[in-house]
Amino acid sequence: MAEQAIVIDPRDSVAVAVMELSSGHPCTVRVGEESRSIELKERIPFGHKFALKRIRMGEGVLKYGEVIGEATVDIEPGDWVHVHNVVSKRGRGQGSQEAAA
Amino acid sequence: MNFWGYLRPNGQVGVRNHVAILPPVFCAAGVAKRIAAQVEGAVALDHVVGCSQVGFDLEITARTLKNLGRHPNVAAVLVVGLGCERLKAIELAEDIAQTGKPVEICTIQDLGGSVKAVEAGISIARRLVQQFSTQRREQFGIEHLAIATECGGTDAFSGIVANPAVGIASDLVVAKGGTVMISEVTELLGTEHLLAKRAVNQGVADQIYKVIGLSEDMLGRASANDCSHKRLALISPGNVDGGVTTVVEKSLGGAKKAGSSPFVGVLKYAERYSEHGLYLMDTPGQDGESTTGMVAGSCQIVLFTTGRGTPTGHPIAPVIKVTGSTHSFQKMFDNIDINTGSVVDGLNTLREAGEDIFQEVLAVASGKRTKAEVLGHDELMTVWRPTSEHEVAYGCGEWA
Numbered sequence: 414m415a416e417q418a419i420v421i422d423p424r425d426s427v428a429v430a431v432m433e434l435s436s437g438h439p440c441t442v443r444v445g446e447e448s449r450s451i452e453l454k455e456r457i458p459f460g461h462k463f464a465l466k467r468i469r470m471g472e473g474v475l476k477y478g479e480v481i482g483e484a485t486v487d488i489e490p491g492d493w494v495h496v497h498n499v500v501s502k503r504g505r506g507q508g509s510q511e512a513a514a
Numbered sequence: 515m516n517f518w519g520y521l522r523p524n525g526q527v528g529v530r531n532h533v534a535i536l537p538p539v540f541c542a543a544g545v546a547k548r549i550a551a552q553v554e555g556a557v558a559l560d561h562v563v564g565c566s567q568v569g570f571d572l573e574i575t576a577r578t579l580k581n582l583g584r585h586p587n588v589a590a591v592l593v594v595g596l597g598c599e600r601l602k603a604i605e606l607a608e609d610i611a612q613t614g615k616p617v618e619i620c621t622i623q624d625l626g627g628s629v630k631a632v633e634a635g636i637s638i639a640r641r642l643v644q645q646f647s648t649q650r651r652e653q654f655g656i657e658h659l660a661i662a663t664e665c666g667g668t669d670a671f672s673g674i675v676a677n678p679a680v681g682i683a684s685d686l687v688v689a690k691g692g693t694v695m696i697s698e699v700t701e702l703l704g705t706e707h708l709l710a711k712r713a714v715n716q717g718v719a720d721q722i723y724k725v726i727g728l729s730e731d732m733l734g735r736a737s738a739n740d741c742s743h744k745r746l747a748l749i750s751p752g753n754v755d756g757g758v759t760t761v762v763e764k765s766l767g768g769a770k771k772a773g774s775s776p777f778v779g780v781l782k783y784a785e786r787y788s789e790h791g792l793y794l795m796d797t798p799g800q801d802g803e804s805t806t807g808m809v810a811g812s813c814q815i816v817l818f819t820t821g822r823g824t825p826t827g828h829p830i831a832p833v834i835k836v837t838g839s840t841h842s843f844q845k846m847f848d849n850i851d852i853n854t855g856s857v858v859d860g861l862n863t864l865r866e867a868g869e870d871i872f873q874e875v876l877a878v879a880s881g882k883r884t885k886a887e888v889l890g891h892d893e894l895m896t897v898w899r900p901t902s903e904h905e906v907a908y909g910c911g912e913w914a
Contacts, residue, residue: 419674419858429670429757431858459841460670460757460821474759477673479704481763494759501760503703503730 418442418457420465422478427462427494429476434463440491454491462494474499515690517879518651519586519658519814523614526586527658529814529879531649532557532830533642534588535635538579538606539564539599545628546594549635555643556592557829559583563897564599570905576601578784578897581810583610583617587830589646590616592638594631597623616642651881657691657790659879662808662816662831663771664697666801669756669821671838671858673767675867676819679854680836681773682868683817683875684792688775693790695781695813696772697797697804699729704762705769709794713777721780725796732903752822771819783898784810801826802896805833815878816894817871825849827886828894832878835885836871851885 418428423445434440434457439450442465449465457463462476468488473480482501488494519527533556535546543560550558559582563575583591583606591610595603603619611617618638622631663680665672684694696702702709706726713719749761758764778791784807787793797807801824805816809831816833818826823846827833837843840855852874854867862870878884900908 416860421674429674431671458757460839462670462757462759476763477766479708479762479766481704481766482760495757496754496759499759501704501762503760503762 416441416443418463420444421476424475424478426464426466426468426475428465429462430457430459433457433459452491454489455493457493464488464490464492464494466490468494515656515876516653517656517659517876518881519654519879520589520649521652521654522586522589526613526812527654527814528586528589529659529832529881530587530830531555531589531646532587533639533646534559534583534585534591534830535594535639536579536583536591536606537561537564537594537596538601538603539596541565541596541599542594542622545622545631545635548628548632549592549594549639552632552636553639553643555647556639557892559829559895561895561897563899564601567600567899570908571900572600574783574900575897576606577782578806578810579606580609581784581786581812582806582830584613584786585809585812585814585830587814588615589649590642591618592635592642593617593619594635595619595621597621616645618642655691656687659687659815659875660693660695660787660811660813661687661875662695662697662805662811662813663819664801664805664808664816665701665768665771665819666826667820667822667824668753668758668764668768669839669842670758671855672819672821673764673770674838675854675857675864676821676836676838677767677770678864679838679857679867679871680771680817680819682865683773683871684771685773685775686868686872687875688773688790688792691790693787693793693813694772694775695787695793695795695808695811696769697795697808698768698799699725699794699796700733700799701761701768702726702765702794703730705765709769709772709777712774714791718777718779722777722794725780725794728907732907735903756821771817781811783807786810786812798898800896802894803898805831805894806896807898815875817875820850822846823850825886825889825891826893827884827889827891829892832884833886833891833894834871834874834878848889849885
């Protein structure tokens with residue numbers, strides 16, 4: 414693996430930084446077979462996520478090939494993706510099967 | 515593939531040969547701890563429950579304590595009663611004795627106080643430890659092993675390497691005829707459709723949806739009705755600092771501990787498994803309650819993934835700590851047994867890391883002591899107490 418960031422599933426819209434990454438630098442990530450370069454807009458702490466593509470407000474954020482939550486604002490490629498711009502509706506009152514559908 | 519274990523009279527196999535000092539009520543916990551402290555080879559299964567409990571609540575406590583006493587890692591049991599508790603020492607002892615192992619009782623009120631009870635208990639425990647000290651390990655196949663999987667102090671690498679590597683080890687255990695459990699239902703929200711697809715039949719799939727749904731409904735009601743924001747308990751501040759953003763993200767990573775085997779059943783809290791294979795046990799997300807539930811369910815070893823590092827252990831089941839972070843491994847070296855951060859560092863593959871964990875399970879099953887054991891950590895002994903919300907949601911009986 415020995416890379417700066419990992420994309421777990423080719424469908425994912427985020428990558429995970431495996432070291433602290435500074436803003437303004439291009440970061441190369443492998444998505445499936447291809448390599449892509451993303452310019453980081455912010456400092457990304459170790460273990461945190463950044464966007465690989467534009468994610469519109471309300472759109473699902475994909476990690477592990479699954480929706481982990483919805484964007485609360487428009488997220489641009491290279492943005493830090495965390496609790497300030499993503500929220501999950503799970504565990505808030507609606508039934509799990511309904512929410513999963 | 516074999517391991518060296520201790521044969522019990524009922525055919526179960528222990529990986530340890532403990533004499534357990536077991537109080538039915540917390541009032542006797544101090545005496546139990548003092549007896550265990552004086553007798554090498556004895557462990558106290560002390561807890562804070564058992565007083566004035568009724569119904570569903572009492573049933574769960576009773577099942578947990580009985581099944582801990584029946585556990586194959588326990589060679590013999592000394593039940594230390596107070597005398598006036600609802601779960602009587604004799605009831606606990608008679609249930610455990612059905613396994614054929616020696617069970618003795620000392621009761622504080624009958625003996626005339628804690629000093630006399632400690633004295634009597636030390637003498638009994640000393641005799642039991644000496645009796646089992648000559649028992650030798652014999653070889654057994656993996657079908658005699660059950661492994662609990664647990665995570666605590668999750669960071670972003672738990673889901674990327676530590677949990678998937680444990681998942682590979684879980685698949686190896688199940689493929690060789692053994693048993694694996696995953697629990698912490700509140701930390702599986704958002705994965706139920708993926709888990710249910712792996713159920714061996716529709717009944718098991720329905721139970722997976724049911725237990726995760728019930729847990730989410732309770733969280734929803736709790737966060738709608740009061741100002742305690744119970745939902746926030748799903749993600750700790752440490753999880754957020756470590757890069758975990760939502761409960762679903764944590765769940766997807768956590769579920770990887772269960773590997774890819776089919777689910778053969780859903781177990782109630784602290785319920786013992788029957789057939790071999792992969793199970794979901796209905797437990798809350800707290801490390802102690804969850805681990806104690808699976809140990810009571812007859813798991814002999816716990817595979818515990820931790821991102822940020824935690825020292826905890828269980829008095830009767832060895833706990834193997836696995837991290838996905840080389841940084842945490844180095845920083846918390848005294849408390850973490852295996853580093854899968856090597857996969858992130860490019861030093862080995864996930865498959866190799868999973869096989870290493872499986873080999874460590876066999877070594878620990880055969881007598882190798884984990885770091886938590888050597889350092890005497892036993893904090894994970896915690897009996898789950900359901901709230902009145904659980905009692906209402908679960909109804910009377912079915913899931914009690």
